[in-house]
Amino acid sequence: MIKGHYSLAEVLAVAKLHPFYNPEAVYPPDALAIEKACRSSSADITASEFASLPLLTKDHLYSVVQRLTNDTSPRNNFRRSAYISTTGGGSGGLPLLFATDATENRIQRAAFGDFVNKCGLVEPMDWVLTTHTSGYLYRSLDLISEILENAGASVLCAGSRMDPEEVVSALTCYHVNVLAGDSSQIVGIAHYISMLPEAQRKKIALNKVIYTSEPLTRHQRDYITKVLGPVKIFSIMGSAEAGPYAVINPDLTEHTPSRTMDFIFDTRSLLIEIVDRSALGSPVSAQGEPVPDGEQGLIVQTSLQRLRNPLVRYVTGDIGSLHPIPKTASEKIPEAELQHFRVLRLAGRDHRFSFKWFGEYFEFDRIEDLMRTEGSGVLQWQVIRDSLESSPQPTLEVRILRAEDGSHTVPKDKFTDMVENFFYVFPENRHLFRITFIESIEGFEKSRTGNKVIKFADKLT
Template sequence: MASETFSLAEVLAVANIHPFYNPSVEYPPDQDSIESVVQSASKQTDIDISSRPLVSKKDLYKVIERLTDDTNPRNEYRRSSYVSITGGGSGGLPLMFMTDTQENRKQRAVFGDFLRTCRVVEPHDWILTTHASGYFYRSLDLLSEILENAGASVLSAGNFMTPAEVVRALAHYHVNALTGDGSQIVQVVHHISTLPAAERQEIQLNKIIYTSEPLTETQKSHISATLGPVKIYSIFGSAEAGPCAVSHPDLLAQDPPSGTMDFVFDTRQVLIEILPPSASDSDSSSVPASLPDGEEGIIVQTSLQRRRNPLVRYITGDIGSLHPLPDAAHAVIPATELAHLRILRLRGRDRRFSFKWYGVYFDFENIVRLMQPEDSGILQWQVILGSLESSPQTKLEIRLLREADSEHVLPKEDLVKSIETFFFVLPENRHLFEITFLDSLAGFEKSSTGNKVMKFVDKLH
């Protein structure tokens, strides 16, 4: 399937004549122009990507907004396109990223083959997916087709089935694998945990495959405690690049650093560079050199499956590092594939922001650490910054979904005290602070695009 990808030379050649990267070009090239530059590129032998400038979502959005609104017949961006969206998670306008329809279908086939190669999906797997669909969001059909290409039989449940309906289907159809966004997985497993033991025994899941927001250690522990011995996989991707890597429990390092997650990717599908964080602030003429293996920096991505609308040296907004495959991979990955695969160790989002409440700045990374101790029992959380009714005062609300009380879970009053101490809740600002305990995901604010629980909601700006 690697033959279904493009060479770096031809991707860069098209980028040279594309408005994403060349401001003097009005419209993306048509098919004849693409074939012409690709022919010339095939003769090039010395390809150096390091001299090319980096591109951010903000850079792309300026061009995409113009091209999306332009109905001129010469505008190739609107022709025969697979439309996916991203953004909107914090109230912003979504980014409409167009991919050539045929390129998209080939990528689904290639990545499905990759999942089969990594033995994430086996031929006898029955997988139920709760991914979202509608409101321009495409994860349901994308993941369903990828998993089918990998060899699975897929039940396309979607995000509108209730947890009770999903659980009944898991039992009735003898489903062995559940996939969805992280918050959807938590919701279904939380429902299973509330069932009588006899009903829980009818659920025979041995695989969880989640996407989008990462699961915390508390969430993973709750899944294992509820379902028993289950392998937890994750797929890493984006609207801009599509699916590009997978986390596999049998391919993890023995002792990965706390707060990180290892993903396997195929260098024939995507080129990943790790650059110093300062690189995103550099001008195009002074981009720092890539960091060596093992050193953390910003993740910069070039897709070898996007040619008509290339993705070249794109700043993903994530922090991570590159590593060779661990020795354990030899027992899972065919020998013919080992040389092409690498590990991306993901630290998480590049959270270079904080918010201010009652005169104090709170760093987002510190809040993440506050919410993730295993004894907290927190399965899902959300921070909401808003106004106190019609008052100009800023109110801070924390919404929490916890697992059922047990001897291993911190008492509610102790958790409340810990959170209030962190946020410096005092008698004079207590009326501006609220902790809301929920019994399902229904009470959380969710993104307009993917219906995902947003960790931070700013209703003021």
Template sequence: MAPSLTYSVADVLAVAKLHPFYSDSQYPPDDDTIQKAREQAALTFKEADLQAQPLLRKKHLYTVVERLVGDASPQNTYRHNVYTSTTGGGGGGNSLFFATDVMENRRHRANFGTFLRNTGVIQRGDWVLTTHNAGDLYRSLDLMLEVLENAGGTLLAAGNRMPSSKVVELLQTYHVNTLTGDGSQIVQLVQYISTMTTGRDKIKLEKIIYTSEALNSVQKAHIYTVLGPVKIFSVIGSAEAGPYGASNPDLTPVDPSASYTDFVVDTRTNLFEILPLSLSESDRFASPLPEGETGIIAQTSLARLRNPLVRYVTSDIGSLHRLPEQARDIIPEKDWPFMRILRLQGRDSRFSFTWDGEYIEFDKLKKLMSDASFGVLQWQVILDKMEPSKEASIEIRMLCAERNETLLSRQEVVHHLHEFFYVYSSNEHRFRATFVDDLDGFERSETGRKVIKFVDRFTT
């Protein structure tokens, strides 16, 4: 069978049965085995039943990924000719990646570029400057360069380490009309622009496209105050599924104070199930809720075949909706039946939170803070917003045992925290480690006076 832009549910399930993500197989199937599985699936006239497939959890997925990444056997096809996309998320140790077939990845990026053009995010003639990350195994810069070029834009690759003064110079010199970057990078640059005493009139931005980290209503208001009536778009994706959705205010207008973001998604490339909020870690199966109801999102990619992603529990909270009729003016008629709104309301706070575009998993953070060499007796995470920039800040408060020869110095503890949270020159001003003297140094509940492990002042 010829390569496809997307695959059928039957194709994906046929390969999943043979893959170590979902079976006891030692290695993923090779190309010949995948071909035979697809041919066999095509001979079966029974409709593929996605809900008969067990749910895939991140913990299990990356246990298998860790084994496959570390196995250099020639028979291990997981390591053959793949695009490596690091998981991020803070956690120390060796970086893991979800491996995608290189050619699948290229076709997916081309297809997603067309999607961005058809949803009105990018049009021919747009000049786009991107401040996305590159290096240290991060691939967001090359991802956004390629998909936005495929959509019809002309790109300038500033990257995340270029000084704000130089970025502004590029915006002015090349008459850039679109700025894209992680949410925190966008806010940081806008704050710099707000301090400029000359030259602001030479900045002609019309669009902002943010990724990775949601902008809250306060940050958006700050952007409008500084830049004027720009349109704020967003693109969503993950290491496992690649890019899969876009937010366009012309398609899905919302109340500026809303605590959610509406993303347009194409059900020909990704299927989304909304599972009950009562879903527990031990549940292997669950039936999806009707459209409009809120729950935990499970995702199946129809653009990934060699290493399939099936019923993957993302830990995001959201709901599915039909597009408003006004969107027909933008969406091509042939695409209309397949488009849906994925209303994203944030992470499931039982398992993780987001800072600087990274998913921070509580289990990994707890493991780090429990390291005996740290000597941490109690700790707390506080997400906040800086003034006047509205940037997202994070503070780690710690009550520690007295230092002795068996414990790391406080400086060494902070160094490990920097590694865990991926703190570097561009975000270090938004990170703080605080050592407190007693429990009064923590935010505590009003009733039981217990230390609140996670305090979120950013999204409230």
């Protein structure tokens, strides 16, 4: 493995000097202060001492980030030689951003590319076409391209602006065997391919799909394999704060319960704790002892690849559990590497996330259940909360893309009734509610930066 990580002691020593964690620090430490802190760091850190450190929440983190971003003082090292990435996935306004040391970022990409290769996602003879997004402050195209190149693949950067017809032409012309993109892009291309003549479909020789961003539902995965054939479906997970850090390769992990996904990560690069949901109290002072392996809770990250702007005990907002990697993985990964790998079983976002419309709260996991109804054929969905032009009354629109191959067994009118019943649509609020069945992925509202389908677009905020 390419060494692209620091010791926990070094990360914690720098964190003590950083305004993310030290309210008395005005600016992040400079290179000399970081070097001095690392030299004087103590390796004797007990588990209880580490667990006593405050949890870092997104609200607190980005309040400090915003202050540092707006401070143009030459002493502000946050703005010095930084790699800027945005969180994306929002609606309206400029996106939140996170700054990483540019050199650290390149080293992390190289190390993660090596990890991707060891986990078997790509090989040196693979040709990858990626439809990830670039521009408007978003950088997933260059991130994924460089990672996959570091993993040994040859990459065609199609980007998100290449239309499906051009993508399919490139897939056939260059004999591409791997398609990469965010989940909604993968579904959209598969949907386009499903409508092509059989002779044209046979020219496509994909055997792998690598998706990012939103998880693919079981129905979406089944649909992709039905359209593209027996492709292997992998995933890469990352964030603006931690960078890329985990992958899905079903060949290396055992069967998991439905509605969860098994990600593999390297403990030399990232520490993950699972803490009880009750641990999340005030933005800075909340603390939480990790729960035992196998138990679900809040996912808390500490990066061992971010030193200049450390990430220590950061609450991601996701729910998951930790597990050992199955012994069967040793058939494909050398034991010297495998001993450092663990499984993060992701169960989704914190179930406390919901929205309110017409006096009722609607939880996102319950909406997911509705859209996964057997026979519904739903490939992608979106909820948009807006208001009437003539009044401040909040409106709700549900946009739905269904498979066109006739595989869905629930008639359109029956499924419409199910959706209306779920959202409590009555005569008195029917004028505020609308269901729109769309014909392609382009019919959805997308984020301004990542060009991703936004599951919940709130135009009232």
